[in-house]
């Protein structure tokens with residue numbers, strides 16, 4: 001049974017259609033990167049699978065069952081927001097919050113079970129040494145490891161990750177990617193990974209969903225991350241170079257662009273004055 005299945009899916013907000021006719025089947029253990037410029041509808045796609053956004057057309061299913069809000073089997077790592085230094089919440093409590101959505105009842109047995117499951121998730125991300133500290137005092141990498149533990153605590157068959165490497169240094173980017181990769185290899189958890197920066201995860205990615213302004217392409221990185229495909233998607237001349245195993249993209253004008261906005265060929269915006 002497939003982990004995720006979108007059939008002829010479309011999503012619009014009011015007049016604006018983000019994407020439509022999207023067919024995507026993700027197999028258990030598959031690692032899918034979701035790429036595209038700001039506002040192309042990447043987060044909205046994850047929210048469809050969380051049951052928070054409703055498709056305008058088509059269907060969405062997780063492990064064969066129609067998507068609904070609060071379903072079990074889905075772990076979510078939301079886009080990182082800075083945590084207030086004074087937040088009186090310990091790492092262990094943060095992970096526990098992930099469990100409470102799957103609560104098995106209260107009472108002594110329930111509490112003991114909760115403690116065991118929270119500890120297991122903390123162990124999976126190697127966070128035992130700092131899980132007792134207040135979250136606000138932790139480094140960005142430590143916080144992110146606990147967010148992953150929070151997403152894993154319900155033993156998900158699908159893990160939805162929204163820019164989980166954002167504002168992490170290279171060592172932590174690698175650590176966090178390895179944790180997610182290990183999860184899908186050891187537990188056959190399918191991963192949908194929204195990112196602007198494909199290079200840190202390039203060796204892990206099985207397929208890419210690349211969305212630009214309502215158009216999209218789905219395929220292996222080799223099939224999608226090419227000069228021809230990206231030029232067609234962006235409707236402008238984009239160049240993709242492979243240098244020492246890294247992909248360098250020039251000309252998109254968004255954050256995947258090696259030259260930043262300087263690489264864009266968009267017409268200059270009008271000066272309002």
Ligand SMILES: Nc1ncnc2c1ncn2[C@@H]1O[C@H](COP(=O)(O)OP(=O)(O)OP(=O)(O)O)[C@@H](O)[C@H]1O
Pocket residue numbers: 013018036037038039040041042043044045
């Ligand atoms: N609930 C909503 N109601 C109306 N418009 C929405 C809603 N959610 C998202 N949008 C709009 O849909 C568009 C896509 O948003 P989304 O967050 O999915 O983009 P994204 O590709 O994840 O962008 P980014 O890379 O900036 O995170 C945006 O223009 C956003 O304002």
